[in-house]
Amino acid sequence: MSPVLDAPSYLSLDARSRQTSLDPHTAAFVQDPYRAYAFLHAHAPTFFWQEYGFWCFAGHDDVNRLLRDRRFGREKPEGAAEDGYAGPRDHLVDFDAFSSHSMLELEPPAHTRLRTLVNRAFVSRQVERLRPMIESLSHALVDSIEVDGEADLLPTFATPVPITVIAEMLGVPASMNDQLLHWSHDMVAMHMFGRTREVEVRANTAAREFADFLTGYVEERRKTPGDDLLSVLIAARDGGDRLSDAELTASAIQLLNAGHEATVHQIGNAIRAILHQGGDPRRFFAGPGAAAATVEECIRHDAPLHMFRRYTYQTVEIEPGVTVRPGEQIGLLLGAANRDPRAYSEPDRFDPGRIDQKNVSFGAGIHFCIGAPLARLEMEVALSVLFDRLPGLRLAQEPAYRATYHFHGLEKLDCRW
Known part of the structure; x- marks a missing residue:
C-alpha cells in the first residue's frame, strides 16, 4: 500500500491501485465536494470508489466521452444488480414498473422511439413560449415576500418556479403542486447512496400513487384535450406508433420529476454562487447575452x-489497469468534471465570461437531458427577475448543503434585502 499523504482527512487513496475510500455522507465532503475533487484530479482522476464498488471518472474529457460511449448505458443487463442492490425486490414492484417504461432507464431501440415521441412536445420553440409565464410567476413570487425583507428562498422562490412551470406545461392543476413534490422527493430518494428499506417502501408507494393519479388524469385529458404537454403526449405518434398507457404515465412522471427536482437545486446553488461574488448582482444579467452566460457558468x-451511473454491456479496457465487464457499473462524476483543471482555466473561479465555457451537467449523448432548454430558460428569467427586483439581496447566513449525494443542493437559503 502506498497512501497519498496530502489527502483530505476523510479520504484515503492507495496510489498504486487507485482504491479510494470516501463516505459520501461525510459532512466535510457534503459541504465542499470540490476539495476532494481537486485532490482526485491531481492524484487519481480515475479511481475505484470502494463505498460504491465501481470505477469512477472525474476528468471532463473522460466523462464526456464515456457518456457518449454506447458500450455503456442506463438499461440494466439481465442479472446485474440494480444500483448495487441485488436482494429481493417484491416491495419495489410499482417503482420497477415505472422504471421499466422510463426512457431514462432504456437504451435503443426502445429509448429512441420514446424520446422521438416525447421530444416533439418538448422542443425549444415550445419551451420559449413559456417565457412570459415564467417572468410573471417570478414577479408574483417576489411580490409575495418583498415586504418581509427576508425569506428562505428555497421554498419561496427556487421550488415554486420549476414545479409550477412543469405542472402548467403538463396541464396538471396547481393545487397538486405540493403532492407532486412529495411524490417526486420520495421517488428521487431511490438514487441516494446508502438508501434504507424505509426509503424504498416510500418510493414504491409514491410511484404507485403517482401512476394512479396520472392514469385517471390522462383519461380526463383524452376526453377534453387541450394545448398542454400531456395532451400532446397523448396524441404523439411516430408513423403508426404511439405511447402506450404505461409509457405515457412513466414519461409524464419522469418529466414532472426531472422538470423540477434538479432545477430547484440549480436555482438555489446559483443564487448562492452569485451572492458570494459580492457587489450588485444585477451586473451578471446586464447586456446582450449576459444572462445566458451567467446561467451557463452557474450550471458548471x-x-x-x-x-451518473452507467452499466457496462461488454468487456472494455477503458484505460490501462481499468477493465470493466458486462453487468458492472461505472460512475461518471459530473460535478468533478466541471471543475477539471485540464479542461478549464482556474476551474474554481466563478467567471461567466470564461472562454472555455462548457459543462456536462445535463449529460451527453443519447441521454442528454431533454429538459435542458427549459431549465436554462427558467434560470435565466427567474434569476434576472429576482436580482432586478431585489438588488440588495444578501445571504443572512452561510447556507448548508443537504447530505444527499449524488444530488447536491441546499438545506435552506436564508436571505435578507
Whole structure:
C-alpha cells in the first residue's frame, strides 16, 4: 500500500491501485465536494470508489466521452444488480414498473422511439413560449415576500418556479403542486447512496400513487384535450406508433420529476454562487447575452447532480489497469468534471465570461437531458427577475448543503434585502 499523504482527512487513496475510500455522507465532503475533487484530479482522476464498488471518472474529457460511449448505458443487463442492490425486490414492484417504461432507464431501440415521441412536445420553440409565464410567476413570487425583507428562498422562490412551470406545461392543476413534490422527493430518494428499506417502501408507494393519479388524469385529458404537454403526449405518434398507457404515465412522471427536482437545486446553488461574488448582482444579467452566460457558468460551477451511473454491456479496457465487464457499473462524476483543471482555466473561479465555457451537467449523448432548454430558460428569467427586483439581496447566513449525494443542493437559503 502506498497512501497519498496530502489527502483530505476523510479520504484515503492507495496510489498504486487507485482504491479510494470516501463516505459520501461525510459532512466535510457534503459541504465542499470540490476539495476532494481537486485532490482526485491531481492524484487519481480515475479511481475505484470502494463505498460504491465501481470505477469512477472525474476528468471532463473522460466523462464526456464515456457518456457518449454506447458500450455503456442506463438499461440494466439481465442479472446485474440494480444500483448495487441485488436482494429481493417484491416491495419495489410499482417503482420497477415505472422504471421499466422510463426512457431514462432504456437504451435503443426502445429509448429512441420514446424520446422521438416525447421530444416533439418538448422542443425549444415550445419551451420559449413559456417565457412570459415564467417572468410573471417570478414577479408574483417576489411580490409575495418583498415586504418581509427576508425569506428562505428555497421554498419561496427556487421550488415554486420549476414545479409550477412543469405542472402548467403538463396541464396538471396547481393545487397538486405540493403532492407532486412529495411524490417526486420520495421517488428521487431511490438514487441516494446508502438508501434504507424505509426509503424504498416510500418510493414504491409514491410511484404507485403517482401512476394512479396520472392514469385517471390522462383519461380526463383524452376526453377534453387541450394545448398542454400531456395532451400532446397523448396524441404523439411516430408513423403508426404511439405511447402506450404505461409509457405515457412513466414519461409524464419522469418529466414532472426531472422538470423540477434538479432545477430547484440549480436555482438555489446559483443564487448562492452569485451572492458570494459580492457587489450588485444585477451586473451578471446586464447586456446582450449576459444572462445566458451567467446561467451557463452557474450550471458548471455548482451543478445539482454529481454522478451518473452507467452499466457496462461488454468487456472494455477503458484505460490501462481499468477493465470493466458486462453487468458492472461505472460512475461518471459530473460535478468533478466541471471543475477539471485540464479542461478549464482556474476551474474554481466563478467567471461567466470564461472562454472555455462548457459543462456536462445535463449529460451527453443519447441521454442528454431533454429538459435542458427549459431549465436554462427558467434560470435565466427567474434569476434576472429576482436580482432586478431585489438588488440588495444578501445571504443572512452561510447556507448548508443537504447530505444527499449524488444530488447536491441546499438545506435552506436564508436571505435578507
